[in-house]
Amino acid sequence: MKKKVFIIGSGFSSLSAACYLSKSGYDVHVFEKNNSLGGRAAQFKANGFTFDMGPSWYWMPDVFERFFNDFGKSSKNFYKLKKLNPAYRVIFDKENQIQIGDNIDNISSQFEKIEKGSGEKLKKFLKESKENYDLAVTNMLYKMPGKSIFELINSKTILKVNLFFTNIKNDIEKRFKDSRLRSVLQFPVLFLGAKPSNTPAFYNFMNYADFGLGTWQPKNGFYDVVKAMVSVAEENGVVFNTNSEINKIEIEKKQVKGIYVNGELQKCDILISGADYHHTESLLEERYRQYSESYWNNRTWSPSSLLFYLGLNKKLSNLNHHNLFFDTDFDKHANEIYTNPKWPSNPLFYLNITSKTYNHTAPPGHENCFILIPLSTNLEDSETIREKYFKIVLDRIKRISGNDIEKHIIYKRSFCVSDFKETYNSFGGNAYGLANTLMQTAFLRPKLQSKKVKKLYFSGQLTVPGPGVPPAIVSGKLVSDIIINNERTF
Ligand SMILES: Cc1cc2nc3c(=O)[nH]c(=O)nc-3n(C[C@H](O)[C@H](O)[C@H](O)COP(=O)(O)OP(=O)(O)OC[C@H]3O[C@@H](n4cnc5c(N)ncnc54)[C@H](O)[C@@H]3O)c2cc1C
Known part of the structure; x- marks a missing residue:
């Protein structure tokens, strides 16, 4: 009989592990607390606009290709990719801007x-x-x-x-x-x-x-990649369960016995968690956890973010698909994220306008955009403070690019520290896991395999190799290789 593998969460690392293990003959079931798959790469539609909620820079296309090739496929079998030229615009002030081309020369x-x-x-x-x-x-x-x-x-x-x-x-x-x-x-x-x-x-x-490799855009946004990976997984027999929150991991004789899904025990042979590592350990009795609270508190976390998803009834000028507003002090903002955590005095921010590349992500004559302000984790978050920063960035966009966005907003949604915690069970509201500092590189990162509980494994942006979609895909492959190797030797 096939061994039963349960996977907590449906981010890229979980999808990747699900594909590799199902192809190797395991009976794989994925449990996702939210109502859609893809983890931080969720997508939503509103008023005719299609918004990617998380990743938007499709970098390292070779990693995506290598994944699909492992299943006898190519990204072309699932989605259309366009290389952006210019790749992005870096804005220092009104007259002082650099548009990055699509080749080294x-x-x-x-x-x-x-x-x-x-x-x-x-x-x-x-x-x-x-x-x-x-x-x-x-x-x-x-x-x-x-x-x-x-x-x-x-x-x-x-x-x-x-x-x-x-x-x-x-x-x-x-x-x-x-x-x-x-x-x-x-x-x-x-x-x-x-x-x-x-x-x-x-x-x-x-x-x-x-x-060297450039910035690419899938035709319907990053969710094209999620759909493609889900399709590979389903072809290999993976069963997906959404609205399925894991409340506890059941251990017997120091080995995983099963998980409580919405309060009900379901048994498995092997468990992988692609949910945030700290959260997964909180699902275990304390004696089975490998890392203490002080360990997590003392890590260097990637930033959290304040995001605004906007639907506009007007086309924007003097801007590209990806725009980096580097018109303030980079070092000062970085210090306010990492060294002296607080709401930034004058943050750098990123403005994405997907409809500049693909019109169909917004109704005709409209623009689909989102604004991302990197922030320290664990900041006190409220509607009032979000609005304060919304005004700051809109004023800067207006002054520098001449676009008065405020008058043209027909859809708006914000997402910040408290949403990251609530939606993804993310430690401190981090957006993309543990940073890749020297002391958090490779073997110095939290481990893929539990040292305390047999048949318990981890994947995702808090383990190896690190943050970002390509590393998450690799993480799923690495954990699958360990499992396949361990099970062979048992
Ligand atoms: C705003 C933003 C912008 C980004 N931009 C980029 C970019 O441009 N390019 C790039 O490469 N990367 C980017 N990233 C990073 C990238 O999205 C992540 O590194 C990657 O998607 C993480 O995948 P993962 O597998 O680690 O897990 P996640 O995507 O975090 O998935 C974990 C899943 O586990 C689920 N879960 C948690 N607890 C439970 C539970 N108890 N029971 C069941 N399910 C549970 C969560 O709901 C979630 O779906 C961005 C991230 C964010 C947030």
């Missing part, structure tokens, strides 16, 4: 116009960054379940050991003088959840992901 010429000699320096930097990408993502990522330091040591990483002990900020500042170019090159690190001064320079492979 073009971006190098743009750099050269801003700082003499920087075009060639950029090409050299991206050559190194590509080498790191090939080493880290193409070769190592899939072989690093985070069990020991030895996974990190090989002849190539030894040569790059200095890159683990210098940070990206210093590395970039040594190479480029212009503050705008420095900000553009530090931006990709924000995907790793930590500030650039706290991120090892080895992670500059994210710059190759950005400029």
Whole structure:
């Protein structure tokens, strides 16, 4: 008889694990507390607009492709992808903006116009960054379940050991003088959840992901990827249960016996949780937890966010699909997220306008957008404070781009710290898990397999490899490989 695997949550790591394990002959059942699948990549429709609630930057297309190839498919079998050109716009003020092109030659010429000699320096930097990408993502990522330091040591990483002990900020500042170019090159690190001064320079492979591989957009938004993975899983027999909240994990003789789904015990042989790690441990009796509250309180968390999903009855000008408002002090905002957590005095923010690429995500003549302000976790959250920041960002958009958004809002929804906690059981309201700092890299992250409870496993952005959709997909593969290997040896 097939072994029964239960998976808590339906984020990308859970979907990925469900696909790999069902293909390997397990009887897989997914339990999601919310009424739709995809975790933080949820989507909702309102007044003719289609909003992606979470991820919007489709980077590292090779990781998505590799996943589908493992099932004899390609992303093309499920969704249409468009490479964006310009990829995104970085806004320093009204006259001072950079639009990032879709290839290295073009971006190098743009750099050269801003700082003499920087075009060639950029090409050299991206050559190194590509080498790191090939080493880290193409070769190592899939072989690093985070069990020991030895996974990190090989002849190539030894040569790059200095890159683990210098940070990206210093590395970039040594190479480029212009503050705008420095900000553009530090931006990709924000995907790793930590500030650039706290991120090892080895992670500059994210710059190759950005400029080398480009920014893509699925035709119907990121939810196309969720649907595609659900379809692969269902083809392999996975059963999905929504509105199914797990309240407790049942243990017998130090081994998983089952889970309480909406209060009712259901038995399984193996359990994976793709829900936030801290929350999953709270479903266990204290003696079976591996990490203390002080452990979690002392981690470096990725930011939370204040989000506004907006439907506008007007087209916006002087803006692209992805717009980064870097018109305030980057370091000050980063300190207000990580060092001295508080509501930011004058935050950077991101404005996404999906309908700039795909009209059908909004009614004709309308615009579909969302605003994201990165915040520290655990901030006191209220309607009044959300509105205060809404006004701040709308004023800045109006002053810089000339678009008076306020008069044209026909749909508005906000989402912030308390919603992250309530909707996803997220620790402190984090948006994308534990940051990839030096002390939270690889074997130093929470483990994929429980040391205290047999047949209990974890996946997702709080484990290895880290935050973001591509790492979550890899995380599901890594945990499946461990399970398949462990079960073979039993
Ligand atoms: C606003 C935002 C923007 C982002 N932008 C990007 C981006 O542009 N590009 C990118 O690559 N990444 C981005 N990310 C990060 C990316 O979305 C995440 O890293 C990834 O989706 C996490 O997947 P996961 O599998 O770890 O789990 P999650 O997506 O967190 O899924 C966990 C699931 O578990 C469920 N759950 C929790 N508790 C229980 C319970 N007790 N019972 C049952 N189910 C439970 C939750 O409801 C949730 O569905 C963004 C994230 C956010 C929030």
